[in-house]
Amino acid sequence: MNAIEASDVRVTLGGQPIVRGVDLTVPTGQVLALLGANGSGKSTLVRALLGVVPLAGGTVRLLGEPLGRAVPWRRVGYVPQRMAAGGGVPATALEVVVSGLLHGRRLRPPRDSHARAAAALEALGVADLRDRRVQEMSGGQQQRVLIARALVREPALLVLDEPTSGIDLPTQESFVRVLSSLRDAGTTVVVILHEIGSFAPLIDRAVVLRHGRVVHDGPPPPARGEHGDAGHDHTHPHADPGPPTDGPDLTLEVTR
Numbered sequence: 262m263n264a265i266e267a268s269d270v271r272v273t274l275g276g277q278p279i280v281r282g283v284d285l286t287v288p289t290g291q292v293l294a295l296l297g298a299n300g301s302g303k304s305t306l307v308r309a310l311l312g313v314v315p316l317a318g319g320t321v322r323l324l325g326e327p328l329g330r331a332v333p334w335r336r337v338g339y340v341p342q343r344m345a346a347g348g349g350v351p352a353t354a355l356e357v358v359v360s361g362l363l364h365g366r367r368l369r370p371p372r373d374s375h376a377r378a379a380a381a382l383e384a385l386g387v388a389d390l391r392d393r394r395v396q397e398m399s400g401g402q403q404q405r406v407l408i409a410r411a412l413v414r415e416p417a418l419l420v421l422d423e424p425t426s427g428i429d430l431p432t433q434e435s436f437v438r439v440l441s442s443l444r445d446a447g448t449t450v451v452v453i454l455h456e457i458g459s460f461a462p463l464i465d466r467a468v469v470l471r472h473g474r475v476v477h478d479g480p481p482p483p484a485r486g487e488h489g490d491a492g493h494d495h496t497h498p499h500a501d502p503g504p505p506t507d508g509p510d511l512t513l514e515v516t517r
């Protein structure tokens with residue numbers, strides 16, 4: 262089965278076409294990186310795939326069901342880009358993570374929710390923050406709490422929008438290990454990345470957007486190696502240049 266089947270997805274925001282006819286099929290268990298310059302439409306595409314913004318055209322199926330009530334949402338985890346984890350509510354980290362176990366008609370968390378939430382915080386290296394209020398945390402700490410909130414659902418499909426921005430390298434690496442074990446358990450992962458960086462060993466496929474269209478879909482771009490002594494491996498999407506063209510030219514530089 263495919264975790265995502267999207268066909269000719271179109272989104273218009275503020276009168277502008279932002280996603281301009283994207284086809285995307287993601288087989289179960291695949292780890293897909295969504296890359297592209299700032300403003301190329303990555304966040305808008307995933308928001309459309311998850312039904313957060315309305316489609317101006319096209320169709321989406323998630324976990325075998327058409328977008329809407331039939332989708333088993335409790336099996337979908339989503340970590341939006343940079344959002345205050347508590348949404349202004351004076352909740353502790355543990356409470357925010359437990360809220361990840363609530364869905365639809367389930368208003369009371371399951372019996373083992375605290376143990377599961379604590380384990381998710383531990384996996385993200387923020388076990389010691391469990392009783393701290395999220396509004397009092399740094400952006401990176403809040404981000405980790407949000408990731409824990411998505412992980413605690415043990416999702417079949419996990420969608421992450423630049424999950425590691427503002428997170429230091431050792432924590433990024435431990436997060437990549439958490440994702441590896443999820444992948445081994447068969448979870449499908451779609452992750453928007455600014456740089457492939459520490460995710461490189463995990464990525465099966467890279468889709469690059471430019472001006473709301475797919476301009477690359479295949480293996481992650483190979484490292485070119487001209488910065489051979491940089492000591493690490495990352496992908497820089499350049500700023501989305503010029504007017505839209507249909508050409509397949511990639512504005513992607515991979516340095517090593």
Ligand SMILES: Nc1ncnc2c1ncn2[C@@H]1O[C@H](COP(=O)(O)OP(=O)(O)OP(=O)(O)O)[C@@H](O)[C@H]1O
Nearest residue numbers: 274275279297298299300301302303304305306342
């Ligand atoms: N609510 C909105 N109304 C109007 N335009 C919007 C809205 N949200 C996003 N846009 C525009 O849509 C375009 C794509 O934005 P989007 O956030 O999807 O890009 P992105 O590739 O995720 O960028 P980034 O890497 O900076 O997060 C941008 O030009 C943005 O200004």
